[in-house]
Amino acid sequence: MKARLPLEGIRVLEYAQYVAGPFAGMLLADLGADVIKIEPPTGDAWRHYEPFAEGESRYFYALNRNKRSVVLDLKDEEGIRASTSLIRTADVVLHNVPPDRARRFALDRESVRDANPAAVWCCVSALGSDGPEAELTAFDLVAQALSGLLLADARGSDSVPERAGGIAMADFTAGLLAAIAVLSGLLGRGCDGAGGFEISLLGAALAVQAQRFVSVEALDGAPRGGRHRRALATSEDLEQLARARRAHDELEPYYRAYLAADGFLVLACLHEGQRVAACAVLGLEDPWAGNPQAPPANAAERARRLALVAEFERRIATETADHWVQRFRAAGVPSSEVRLLEELFEHDQATANGLVHTLEHGVGPVKLLGSLFKIDGLVTPPRRAIPALGEHTDEVIRELER
Structure with a gap:
């Protein structure tokens, strides 16, 4: 029926x-x-x-x-x-x-x-x-x-x-x-x-963009749209903004894409247990174990964050994307190979x-x-x-x- x-x-x-x-x-x-x-x-x-x-x-x-x-x-x-x-x-x-x-x-x-x-x-x-x-x-x-x-x-x-x-x-x-x-x-x-x-x-x-569309005056000061409009007027301004955004992403070791031996994969760790598990899969220790918050974004931690990203990149590049995805998933770490849309027709x-x-x-x-x-x-x-x-x-x- x-x-x-x-x-x-x-x-x-x-x-x-x-x-x-x-x-x-x-x-x-x-x-x-x-x-x-x-x-x-x-x-x-x-x-x-x-x-x-x-x-x-x-x-x-x-x-x-x-x-x-x-x-x-x-x-x-x-x-x-x-x-x-x-x-x-x-x-x-x-x-x-x-x-x-x-x-x-x-x-x-x-x-x-x-x-x-x-x-x-x-x-x-x-x-x-x-x-x-x-x-x-x-x-x-x-x-x-x-x-x-x-x-x-x-x-x-x-x-x-x-x-x-x-x-x-x-x-x-x-x-x-x-x-x-x-x-x-x-x-x-x-x-x-x-x-x-x-x-x-x-x-x-x-x-x-709701997560970004929040202005806390005590933290951000007065609305700044006018200044941004004047500042973002040339292609050089766009490149500068892009560099700033990329610099932020480059400091995030646990939520980003990495290049394996045969293609890209992503890690998506949003809590301490996943961070610790991801590091363990790669034979590393989470520098911020015991801290339930995301890795600190302050300047003092910048070098450690960059060093961890570089170490993740080096180790992940030694094996195939499938190898790492299977190991990360077995450890409870959200991970996937990066696929082309057309691949989904047969996935x-x-x-x-x-x-x-x-x-x-x-x-x-x-x-x-x-x-x-x-x-x-x-x-x-x-x-x-x-x-x-x-x-x-x-x-x-x-x-x-x-």
Whole structure:
């Protein structure tokens, strides 16, 4: 007997393109929701980013399984009327349309509430709906730049800041937050004011920096943004910041990557027992044994920290990464080889947990990220493949006419 998914019977209308909104919609679809993706006649712009066939791209595939696709032209009155009719049948309206267009397309909170007071409304905005930059168009890179995330590790090539690994961190974090918001809205339906949510890429970019985004005036003095803005004005400034960040990392022997004889591995020791065990594996003693805190970061300890890093490097380089990972793990020390993303398609741990799914498609088998939810001990395979543009328009319109 097939297990019932928790969001079965919930209809979500997704008016979203690119990353954050579609990722949220896919998560809800994986939980069983009937997600109807409303696309313009030209389709989600992500269909056309580095396409390998007309309207087919890896980027679109990654974020749009388990959905139905309906084409509506919201630039004309007929399209808006059809959209409003669909909204009346929906449990959730999810969009990432800029504020001015959302009002024109009757997707703003007030218009959706007028059409369907019971619907949960969730908007993924760029920089937030208030403030001087509320109406600006912005994508992940802009949010990362504005939030300081682009300089979090001072990475760059040719002395120009760049995203770590090219990953749209603000987008994907915003998608997760939007899915959480929708679920809380569904749980709280019937409570006054519980059905309208806004998530911003700017907020998401700050959220992943929450540990750093704390200013204690007694320790830090007055906010220093102005000084930093004036100081970080050239590529030389970026290089100086990068050197300072690297210098901090180089002083951390227990939480970093090391080069073994045939590749990289990482150690991730966060308490004294793990530090002592890691040293024992390498035939060393933890200089700070008996101190439950991390190795002191003061100048007096700098030489000992650097010396320990160098000794770890020397000993780890004598054997393969697998050799050390197995020994560290046997001693209870968190460790892993450093892998390429592409290796995960065939990795036993990823496949055993359903994190890789294969979908049959017109272009042939497609492997992609599986559902992130294991429900009652079971991995839920995709119920639908990636939809063609407008594939379900007639089907959904017929449902409206019943």
